[in-house]
Amino acid sequence: MFETAFTPWASLAGGVLIGVSATLLMLFVGRVMGATGVLAGLVQPSSGQDFAWRAALLAGMVTGPAIVWLVSGEMPAVNVPISTIALVVGGLIVGVGVTFGSGCTSGHGVCGMARLSPRSIVATLTFMAFTFVTVFMIRHVLGA
Amino acid sequence: MKLIAIYLIGVVFGVGISISGMANPAKVLNFFDIVGTWDPSLIFVMGGALVTTFVGYKLVFGREAPVFEDGFSVPTSRTIDTKLVGGSAVFGIGWGIAGFCPGGALPALGTGRWEVFAFVAALICGIFLAKFVQSIAAGRSADAT
Numbered sequence: 001m002f003e004t005a006f007t008p009w010a011s012l013a014g015g016v017l018i019g020v021s022a023t024l025l026m027l028f029v030g031r032v033m034g035a036t037g038v039l040a041g042l043v044q045p046s047s048g049q050d051f052a053w054r055a056a057l058l059a060g061m062v063t064g065p066a067i068v069w070l071v072s073g074e075m076p077a078v079n080v081p082i083s084t085i086a087l088v089v090g091g092l093i094v095g096v097g098v099t100f101g102s103g104c105t106s107g108h109g110v111c112g113m114a115r116l117s118p119r120s121i122v123a124t125l126t127f128m129a130f131t132f133v134t135v136f137m138i139r140h141v142l143g144a
Numbered sequence: 145m146k147l148i149a150i151y152l153i154g155v156v157f158g159v160g161i162s163i164s165g166m167a168n169p170a171k172v173l174n175f176f177d178i179v180g181t182w183d184p185s186l187i188f189v190m191g192g193a194l195v196t197t198f199v200g201y202k203l204v205f206g207r208e209a210p211v212f213e214d215g216f217s218v219p220t221s222r223t224i225d226t227k228l229v230g231g232s233a234v235f236g237i238g239w240g241i242a243g244f245c246p247g248g249a250l251p252a253l254g255t256g257r258w259e260v261f262a263f264v265a266a267l268i269c270g271i272f273l274a275k276f277v278q279s280i281a282a283g284r285s286a287d288a289t
Contacts, residue, residue: 002170004183011188014164018189019196021157026201028149030210030217033157035247039264040271056147057154058250064158065167065254076162078252079170080259082243090242091263095270097238098246099278101231102219105166105239106247108232109190114197115218122224123232130236135176138240 002081022111029053034107036098101127146212158251164189167252169243176240238270 022033031053038054045051069075080087098104101123103112108127112120165171165185174183209215239245244252244263252260 003181004171004174007185008188011164011185012192014160015189015192016196017160018193021153022197023200024153027204028211030213053150056150060151060154061158061251062254063155064162064251067159068162075255077168078257081170088266090238091266092270093238095267096274097231097235099271099274100227101235105245110193114201126232127236130233131240132176134237134240
């Protein structure tokens with residue numbers, strides 16, 4: 001098991017910045033900030049213009065850790081407490097799930113919930129519940 | 145101009161994800177492990193993001209249109225079906241296994257850690273797999289009608 005420190009202020013500040021970026025994206029281009037949509041639109045773009053704004057957004061996202069590093073002197077922590085096989089299998093399952101479910105934590109959990117979309121509320125409650133159960137099963141039933 | 149603005153919005157998102165802890169699978173998995181090594185930090189991420197976006201959207205939707213476009217392109221579907229619920233359930237299982245969600249993983253690519261690239265590569269394969277299955281299903285239903 002891998003203990004992590006409780007970081008309410010950093011997490012709150014991070015959450016507010018996520019909200020600010022979602023708001024600005026809606027203000028400037030009228031789009032929802034959904035990581036699934038960004039990625040899906042990049043790997044299978046419907047037009048060049050469609051590709052360009054998503055590529056710009058992704059380039060910005062990827063710059064984030066470097067900015068944190070410049071300001072704080074440390075890269076954001078990425079601790080992976082699971083095997084590579086679990087990581088890859090989990091990634092595949094996430095990809096299938098978010099495509100059928102039309103969104104993930106950012107699209108449904110933040111942007112859709114903020115619009116009080118019934119679809120996003122149902123989606124968010126569903127994936128949160130299944131994540132809880134999955135983590136419980138893996139850690140406390142299977143004991144991995 | 146538009147692409148620069150979008151790039152900067154991406155930077156804000158990337159910094160937010162980085163300091164929130166969403167880019168750290170150990171932290172994400174601990175949030176879901178209430179009876180184990182619980183770390184409630186992610187409640188603050190979700191809460192902060194949700195309240196900010198809720199207020200922000202209220203202000204933005206007071207406008208006729210976005211700055212660079214003629215209109216808002218928000219999802220309009222209101223259908224709650226098996227696809228939505230089943231897909232979300234599958235996503236939850238994957239998130240519980242890997243600890244990365246797409247929004248956490250994309251900015252984390254910037255840390256240069258190979259584990260993030262492995263996850264995102266698998267994620268893209270999963271997206272293609274699902275789209276392939278969907279195209280077959282669409283072809284079948286088109287044949288049936």
